[in-house]
Amino acid sequence: MDRATIDASLKVLSDCNIGTVDLTGGAPELNPYLRELIIKTARSGRNVTVRSNLTVFYEPGMEDLPDFYSEYNVEIIASLPCYTETGADDARGKGTFSKSIAALKRLNSLGYGIVPEKKLNLVYNPMGAFLPSSQAELETRYKKELGMSFGIVFNCLYTFANMPVGRFSEFLVRSGNMATYMEKVKNAFNPGTLGNLMCRHLINVGWDGTLYDCDFNQALGIAVDKNCPRHIRDYDHAVLSGRKIVMGEHCFVCSAGQGST
Numbered sequence: 001m002d003r004a005t006i007d008a009s010l011k012v013l014s015d016c017n018i019g020t021v022d023l024t025g026g027a028p029e030l031n032p033y034l035r036e037l038i039i040k041t042a043r044s045g046r047n048v049t050v051r052s053n054l055t056v057f058y059e060p061g062m063e064d065l066p067d068f069y070s071e072y073n074v075e076i077i078a079s080l081p082c083y084t085e086t087g088a089d090d091a092r093g094k095g096t097f098s099k100s101i102a103a104l105k106r107l108n109s110l111g112y113g114i115v116p117e118k119k120l121n122l123v124y125n126p127m128g129a130f131l132p133s134s135q136a137e138l139e140t141r142y143k144k145e146l147g148m149s150f151g152i153v154f155n156c157l158y159t160f161a162n163m164p165v166g167r168f169s170e171f172l173v174r175s176g177n178m179a180t181y182m183e184k185v186k187n188a189f190n191p192g193t194l195g196n197l198m199c200r201h202l203i204n205v206g207w208d209g210t211l212y213d214c215d216f217n218q219a220l221g222i223a224v225d226k227n228c229p230r231h232i233r234d235y236d237h238a239v240l241s242g243r244k245i246v247m248g249e250h251c252f253v254c255s256a257g258q259g260s261t
């Protein structure tokens with residue numbers, strides 16, 4: 001995301017009643033303007049959340065990120081695919097688990113997961129063509145295992161079903177599981193999830209300023225409804241708040257089982 005898009009986003013923030021800025025990407029920390037964006041957003045009284053893969057703290061020049069996040073009470077949502085070394089390293093590569101554990105300990109030492117204004121949440125995605133098990137049960141298991149083995153504490157665990165986009169989509173096609181997986185999520189449709197679908201509570205700004213209903217639609221290249229402004233520089237809060245959400249087959253994943261948003 002370049003300077004002009006960051007500035008346009010900050011302008012929207014100053015003009016509109018938006019409570020939270022949620023920063024995501026492959027690794028949002030690698031954007032050179034990220035810290036400036038966080039400082040300005042936090043100083044304007046908005047909540048800031050960052051989706052972090054934790055291992056980024058060990059990249060050159062990123063060592064002080066935990067202290068920076070702590071200074072501005074940035075909420076951290078961290079991906080940890082498993083509470084065992086084998087499971088995490090199999091999913092994300094060798095060394096992922098040990099770096100993640102060290103990063104979580106560092107965050108705990110700064111008060112993350114302990115004091116109310118420093119929230120630390122973890123994310124779990126299943127590693128295959130199946131839906132996640134109960135979020136509450138898995139959270140209890142993560143808290144027990146990470147607490148007993150490493151003394152780590154955190155606030156909540158979020159479980160997300162895998163969306164058939166990108167590498168997961170390729171895996172489903174390659175393994176011949178696409179049809180079965182989509183049938184599974186459709187059969188698990190739960191109307192009780194509809195009120196909390198993330199597209200009903202947020203708008204996604206792509207790296208080039210294009211507006212999407214959610215980051216899944218961004219991954220699929222589906223911009224917001226054609227009757228709305230489609231770029232952050234043309235943002236119109238009233239029009240976009242009442243927009244028709246662009247949906248497709250993939251939306252069944254968000255509404256399967258306990259929901260994924």
Ligand code: SF4
Nearest residue numbers: 198199214216251254
């Ligand atoms: S994938 Fe569909 S249901 Fe899920 S957040 Fe995006 S638009 Fe909404």
